[in-house]
Amino acid sequence: MLRGSNVLLCVTGSIAAYKSSFIIRLLVKAGANVQVIMTQASKEFVTPLTLGTLSKNPVLTDFVKNSDAGVWNNHVDLGLWADFILVAPATANTIAKMAHGEADSFLLATYLSAKCPVYVAPAMDLDMYQHASTKDNLFLLEERGNIIIKPKYGELASGLVGEGRLAEPEEILAFLELSLAAGKPLVGKKILVTAGPTHESIDPVRFIGNRSSGKMGFAIAEAIAEQGGEPILIAGPTSLESSAEIKRINVESANEMLAECKNVFSDVDAVIMAAAVADFTPIQKQIQKIKKADSKMSIALKPTEDILLYLGNHKKEQVLVGFAMETENGLENAKKKLKSKNLAFIVYNSLNEKGAGFQHDTNKIVIIDQHNKITNFELKSKQEVANDIIDELIKYF
Ligand SMILES: Cc1cc2nc3c(=O)[nH]c(=O)nc-3n(C[C@H](O)[C@H](O)[C@H](O)COP(=O)(O)O)c2cc1C
Structure with a gap:
């Protein structure tokens, strides 16, 4: 605020x-x-x-x-x-x-x-x-x-x-x-936002990560606070700072993010899953650093539990919002995700758009709602994009 x-x-x-x-x-x-x-x-x-x-x-x-x-x-x-x-x-x-x-x-x-x-x-x-x-x-x-x-x-x-x-x-x-x-549209609303990447440990020094910076999720949390809401930001590893009015919970792995989401889920009015959560994690985390070797090596992975699916299956009144980041068949995959995860709407951003997606300070999004209504937005700063997403969310309260 x-x-x-x-x-x-x-x-x-x-x-x-x-x-x-x-x-x-x-x-x-x-x-x-x-x-x-x-x-x-x-x-x-x-x-x-x-x-x-x-x-x-x-x-x-x-x-x-x-x-x-x-x-x-x-x-x-x-x-x-x-x-x-x-x-x-x-x-x-x-x-x-x-x-x-x-x-x-x-x-x-x-x-x-x-x-x-x-x-x-x-x-x-x-x-x-x-x-x-x-x-x-x-x-x-x-x-x-x-x-x-x-x-x-x-x-x-x-x-x-x-x-x-x-x-x-x-x-x-x-x-x-x-x-x-007082008088702001999100007063009294608690909203869970996830942001950033997750790091899946291979050994004490190495991890599997992704290129998410967390900027989009952090901007969404700030936009919620500006509209009088109470954001709870579950953030993967990132150097970004959040303002004092945001309750922030730092996590490392997909599993930790899931656990924190489960903890707060029953207490929130909406969830915006902006984090880029790892889909796979090593089956075994090595206790000691894996030694360098000349031979080939492989790491066996298992799927992580799908946080959004879990929330979609356990939701009561909560408004669920997902993100889809695709490199091919973007809109089609986003629509499938919207239905399969029981979301109110989905925010699709393509990695193929210039200035959109990971790391950038800008993003270009498409919002698809449950009636398959598609709204295209211009390339904008992530703060402005966050405001567009929050404007859409407000309609559901
Ligand atoms: C040690 C000391 C403490 C004071 N504490 C207060 C105070 O807490 N509240 C108050 O209204 N005036 C207090 N005063 C009186 C004001 O400093 C005084 O009325 C002054 O003219 C206020 O000017 P100002 O309103 O322009 O700052 C205190 C004065 C002294 C010497």
Whole structure:
């Protein structure tokens, strides 16, 4: 949900300001672009150097960047750049000024210029939070559509115990994810995605693998998260990284992938099998490295258990989506697979198309549904292809 979004983090002068570094790390890990505005007071608590380094962007505090050269920081542009603003921690002072339209700091002027959603996470001492003025100010902000991330009950910096503690960074991120997902078509849907190759061990150093990079499956998992769904990504060996919002289970072999799919299958609403699972595996894995020899050698293979067939035979309400990658008679084989594996639809990609299939950042697909309706798509980036597949899947919910 946060991947690729522009987040303006506003940090104010609370003792909890140090927690903003953890918030930035979590936002960046989730794939967000983060710009930080600090109030003058907040710099007493945490340094711009820390927040600038973590956010990978210069921290802004003042209207004027270079007065001699007449260069200023454009609060209007920044307000428009942001997909949402997060004020965390938000002091009683800043909350009061936001509620009353004051614009005597760069943070406040940017807030007034912005049209995006604004999240406010108050942090203050018990009595400041309980004060009627603070309550009224928060009420005013909420009434105008700002979203308040309520502080927690707990030990406060003053030594008092009560409400006013900044929500923990993980709680703030979870709140954002949930709030941003609201209204998205895949909210509440758990979707299993498999991706990448499998490696079938021959001996401790060698394996039988294939050329799958995992890019297509990873893009599908990200697209699910963007539409508010909960992807569970079972990934074969690949160096690809996935964002924090994706639950990822790493496996090596076809057998391990099958076991993990069986584990989660009853709990998911759909499965997209994008992994290139080995069809054969050595009958015996040698315990010791096979020694080099001049004579011929052969490895006896046995078929692996067909994961998609297993899922097709055991499915209840789940929507099953398969992939077909063929070098000949592609469409015909894809149609057969669609029926034999009891799939809702199948995504066919041909290795003969330029720029499509393994390793590439692009793919060209054909979707065939149960009524044999065939939809051809242009060559597109794997992210765009993933969106097309998810758009098709959404029809089945
Ligand atoms: C040690 C210390 C801790 C503070 N902690 C908080 C706090 O958690 N919440 C708060 O509203 N104000 C707190 N204040 C007061 C603010 O720093 C003060 O109101 C300041 O003007 C806020 O400015 P700003 O909203 O522009 O950042 C604290 C002050 C000090 C000296």
